Amino acid sequence: MNVEIAELTRRFGRTQAVAGVTLELxxxxxxxxxxxxxxxxxxxxxxxxxxxxxxxxxRLLGRDPGGYGPRRQIRRRLGYVPQNLGFYPRFTVVEFxxxxxxxKEMPAARVSRAVATAVERVGLGDKAxxxxxxxxxxxLRRVGIAQAIVNEPDLLLLDEPTAGLDPxxxxxxxxxxxxxxQQATVVVSTHLVEDVGAACGRVALMDQGRIAFDGTPDxxxxxxxxxxxxxxxxxxxxxxxxxxxxxx
Amino acid sequence: xxxLHLASxxxxxxxxxxxxxxxxxxxxxxxxxDAYGALQLxxxxxxxxxxxxxxxxxxxxxxxxxxTGRWLPFLRLGSTLALTAVAVAALTAARSxxxxxxxxxxxxLTGVGLLCAAVFGGALAWAGPTGYLVVAVYAQYSLWxxxxxxxxxxxPARPPLDTGGAVCAGLVFLAGVALVASRGARDVTAT
Amino acid sequence: MxxxxxxxxxxxxxxxxxxxxxxxxxxxxxxxxxxAYPPLWNVRAMTMQNSSLAVFVxxxxxxxxxxxxxxxxxxxxxxxxxxxxxxWHRQLAAWAATTCWSIVAYLGCVAVLYVATARxxxxxxxxxxxxxxxxxxxxxxxxxxFAAGALRPSRFTPPxxxxxxxxxxxxxxxxxxxxxxxxxxxxxVSNLWSIGPDAGIATFYPYLPDLPIAQLLFLAGLTAALLGxxxxxxGAGGAGLRRSAAVLxxxxxxxxxxxxxxxxxxxxxxxxxxxxxxxxxAADDLPVGFTPACAEAALPVCVHPAYRRYLPALxxxxxxxxxxxxxxxxxxxxxxxxxxxxxHEGGNDVSIRRSGDSxxxxxxxxxxxxxxxPSSDEIRATLGRDIVQHLTGGGRGAxxxxxxxxxxxxxxxxLTPGSPAARFAALPAAERRAWLxxxxxxxxxGQLTLADLP
Numbered sequence: 001m002n003v004e005i006a007e008l009t010r011r012f013g014r015t016q017a018v019a020g021v022t023l024e025l026x027x028x029x030x031x032x033x034x035x036x037x038x039x040x041x042x043x044x045x046x047x048x049x050x051x052x053x054x055x056x057x058x059r060l061l062g063r064d065p066g067g068y069g070p071r072r073q074i075r076r077r078l079g080y081v082p083q084n085l086g087f088y089p090r091f092t093v094v095e096f097x098x099x100x101x102x103x104k105e106m107p108a109a110r111v112s113r114a115v116a117t118a119v120e121r122v123g124l125g126d127k128a129x130x131x132x133x134x135x136x137x138x139x140l141r142r143v144g145i146a147q148a149i150v151n152e153p154d155l156l157l158l159d160e161p162t163a164g165l166d167p168x169x170x171x172x173x174x175x176x177x178x179x180x181x182q183q184a185t186v187v188v189s190t191h192l193v194e195d196v197g198a199a200c201g202r203v204a205l206m207d208q209g210r211i212a213f214d215g216t217p218d219x220x221x222x223x224x225x226x227x228x229x230x231x232x233x234x235x236x237x238x239x240x241x242x243x244x245x246x247x248x
Numbered sequence: 249x250x251x252l253h254l255a256s257x258x259x260x261x262x263x264x265x266x267x268x269x270x271x272x273x274x275x276x277x278x279x280x281x282d283a284y285g286a287l288q289l290x291x292x293x294x295x296x297x298x299x300x301x302x303x304x305x306x307x308x309x310x311x312x313x314x315x316t317g318r319w320l321p322f323l324r325l326g327s328t329l330a331l332t333a334v335a336v337a338a339l340t341a342a343r344s345x346x347x348x349x350x351x352x353x354x355x356x357l358t359g360v361g362l363l364c365a366a367v368f369g370g371a372l373a374w375a376g377p378t379g380y381l382v383v384a385v386y387a388q389y390s391l392w393x394x395x396x397x398x399x400x401x402x403x404p405a406r407p408p409l410d411t412g413g414a415v416c417a418g419l420v421f422l423a424g425v426a427l428v429a430s431r432g433a434r435d436v437t438a439t
Numbered sequence: 440m441x442x443x444x445x446x447x448x449x450x451x452x453x454x455x456x457x458x459x460x461x462x463x464x465x466x467x468x469x470x471x472x473x474x475a476y477p478p479l480w481n482v483r484a485m486t487m488q489n490s491s492l493a494v495f496v497x498x499x500x501x502x503x504x505x506x507x508x509x510x511x512x513x514x515x516x517x518x519x520x521x522x523x524x525x526x527w528h529r530q531l532a533a534w535a536a537t538t539c540w541s542i543v544a545y546l547g548c549v550a551v552l553y554v555a556t557a558r559x560x561x562x563x564x565x566x567x568x569x570x571x572x573x574x575x576x577x578x579x580x581x582x583x584x585f586a587a588g589a590l591r592p593s594r595f596t597p598p599x600x601x602x603x604x605x606x607x608x609x610x611x612x613x614x615x616x617x618x619x620x621x622x623x624x625x626x627x628v629s630n631l632w633s634i635g636p637d638a639g640i641a642t643f644y645p646y647l648p649d650l651p652i653a654q655l656l657f658l659a660g661l662t663a664a665l666l667g668x669x670x671x672x673x674g675a676g677g678a679g680l681r682r683s684a685a686v687l688x689x690x691x692x693x694x695x696x697x698x699x700x701x702x703x704x705x706x707x708x709x710x711x712x713x714x715x716x717x718x719x720x721a722a723d724d725l726p727v728g729f730t731p732a733c734a735e736a737a738l739p740v741c742v743h744p745a746y747r748r749y750l751p752a753l754x755x756x757x758x759x760x761x762x763x764x765x766x767x768x769x770x771x772x773x774x775x776x777x778x779x780x781x782x783h784e785g786g787n788d789v790s791i792r793r794s795g796d797s798x799x800x801x802x803x804x805x806x807x808x809x810x811x812x813p814s815s816d817e818i819r820a821t822l823g824r825d826i827v828q829h830l831t832g833g834g835r836g837a838x839x840x841x842x843x844x845x846x847x848x849x850x851x852x853x854l855t856p857g858s859p860a861a862r863f864a865a866l867p868a869a870e871r872r873a874w875l876x877x878x879x880x881x882x883x884x885g886q887l888t889l890a891d892l893p
Contacts, residue, residue, distance in 0.1 A: 048521045068677040075523035086514030102444045103522035292606045299598030374598030378497045379460050386468040
């Protein structure tokens with residue numbers, strides 16, 4: 001298992017963002033759904049070792065991120081795209097991805113090829129030398145994905161990765177996710193249920209800091225059948241049905 | 249609306265910075281300084297105030313704010329003038345007078361900063377007044393060590409009631425205020 | 440890997456964008472001021488050290504602070520926090536890139552000034568210590584700005600820290616009183632502050648490295664302490680790295696303190712430079728060898744080769760006087776420039792006088808100290824008069840006859856018509872010379888009165 005979480009909580013002041021989550025994730029693509037404020041981003045940030053948990057147990061890639069040494073080891077094999085992606089406007093695409101390759105302590109001999117591969121995989125090969133300040137929002141999102149996959153991570157965490165991508169790019173991105181999920185654990189937090197349906201083999205639905213559903217997309221779809229829940233697509237109806245059930 | 253605009257530009261922090269500069273000048277003027285120190289100290293603290301005012305020109309919102317209605321130029325104008333007035337008042341109080349010199353120097357320096365904000369962006373607005381400070385300090389030094397660098401465009405080295413210096417400082421201030429009020433600081437971030 | 444990171448930071452640093460501003464300010468404030476001095480390495484290099492930091496410090500501090508706050512300003516903090524490389528490492532890479540560019544810019548500006556000075560034929564080699572101290576200041580001030588920006592990533596930090604650094608630099612020299620002030624550790628100080636860049640130092644005797652060494656110790660300590668501070672917070676790295684940062688901080692503070700303490704033991708040496716006993720090398724007290732530059736004006740007139748350009752003015756000024764005195768009993772056979780001697784007299788007062796006696800050797804050589812602005816008229820009025828007074832016994836306490844002959848021979852052209860001095864000056868040169876040959880010893884000893892004058 002690449003991710004082992006038991007009764008994980010995270011509190012920010014008086015706000016309980018994550019209120020006891022238990023998960024075990026191996027290779028594959030795992031979708032994380034939920035309304036705004038459900039705790040998805042906080043959970044992702046703990047898995048990205050950006051914030052420590054308030055309580056509970058977490059092991060990533062077989063290590064406890066509580067210690068500096070193991071945490072550093074985890075981060076070398078981690079890829080993370082946060083929800084709010086910042087960038088250095090004067091860097092070029094290649095420089096930005098290279099910067100993060102170096103921060104991830106990739107062996108120097110591998111950096112150049114890895115950067116070129118990552119940039120090509122997100123479809124920005126012809127923009128490799130463009131300054132980031134000249135790129136559109138969707139392209140910047142793809143740059144963010146490129147920096148996350150440059151080190152061929154064993155654990156890839158993506159928070160709203162398809163925001164700003166056009167439909168064609170979203171299709172390509174889902175294919176990329178499936179490809180990456182062959183070996184790595186990919187966790188995708190998103191509001192777009194069609195992304196989950198197309199790319200994820202397993203999906204969890206969070207609400208108020210807890211896991212309300214954990215299963216396959218088909219199982220989530222089945223939860224919405226015959227319930228009259230809101231939604232234009234079967235997966236959306238399953239999503240609404242689960243939330244309604246949890247809140248009733 | 250004005251209060252929100254001021255908060256978005258970190259104007260309260262700028263006011264604090266201005267008051268700290270004025271207090272620093274007041275404290276410093278209690279000491280005895282030689283001629284260089286006595287002349288240069290007020291200018292340095294005036295520059296501190298000017299850079300604090302200049303960086304408030306930067307907008308944190310970018311394009312969404314530019315696509316709003318007619319109030320934005322007036323808000324920019326009002327906040328800039330108000331901050332400059334606070335700086336002039338605080339520095340004049342710190343110097344126990346010399347309103348004319350403070351008004352000229354601080355206004356001119358602020359104008360330099362605002363022009364930089366309009367051209368290079370709010371984040372780099374401080375480079376202009378800081379560079380001008382170096383030139384002005386040198387010009388003051390050259391009054392004792394000729395040849396004097398004497399042009400009304402370096403107004404801190406001119407006598408307080410010098411008309412040329414006041415006109416130049418005033419023009420720079422007005423130009424900076426007009427540019428920032430009408431166009432705002434240059435937005436250098438990509439969207 | 441570190442080199443690659445540094446290359447990336449160098450390519451995207453903000454300092455190159457500020458180079459036109461820096462170059463313009465350097466030209467206006469430093470280059471013009473230095474080049475207004477005669478081509479002497481001492482005054483130009485020391486002026487450069489004093490004024491160039493006023494140009495570079497606020498620029499470098501502001502740029503470094505801007506860079507230090509980069510992660511916060513661009514919203515990238517979360518992303519880099521989750522990376523493997525310790526924060527301190529990536530901060531050091533960004534700081535190093537800023538420092539490298541700043542030093543390149545500084546040395547480029549210094550090179551322009553030094554090349555221009557060398558092409559004007561300045562004697563001796565360039566004075567390197569002022570340039571070294573200036574260059575060593577940049578890592579320290581860059582670290583100051585970077586630490587401020589990293590620890591407080593606000594839009595106000597770069598400008599206020601830049602202005603504050605300029606303020607600290609400018610007022611640091613205001614606190615210097617006397618030759619043992621600890622404030623002399625400030626990198627803008629190249630010699631005793633109350634003297635300023637003086638044309639009389641570091642030519643006959645070498646430029647003392649005592650104060651520059653103490654300043655380097657101070658600046659290195661400051662750099663280490665500030666960079667170490669960045670490595671102390673919990674998120675900077677692992678325990679080992681943070682321990683290293685703590686050691687660096689402590690070492691930096693100790694070095695800074697030691698340097699300040701050394702500056703407090705400084706004293707003005709007789710050659711006009713600051714000596715620090717613990718750092719002083721006695722070999723630096725030995726004079727620098729040179730071959731004097733000489734010209735003829737009835738007598739050989741010789742100056743140190745560094746002041747060669749003043750020789751025509753010196754000869755012009757002394758020619759009328761020497762034409763009168765050459766060959767007379769007791770007259771010097773040669774005029775030679777000697778070094779100045781400096782003595783601290785309490786507070787910021789320093790006396791500057793000729794080193795040694797006015798006359799030395801046998802046959803006698805008359806030793807002169809060049810005035811600050813050596814024009815022919817000033818030389819005639821000062822040095823010329825000194826030479827005459829040596830022969831006639833004129834000067835303070837002189838008799839009327841001695842004073843009249845001195846006034847006549849000094850050729851300063853301000854004689855009252857009909858006065859004894861005017862009458863003596865109006866004599867034919869041969870008659871005047873014959874009288875002096877016969878009566879000079881008696882005149883010098885004060886035995887003559889006005890009635891004895893022709």
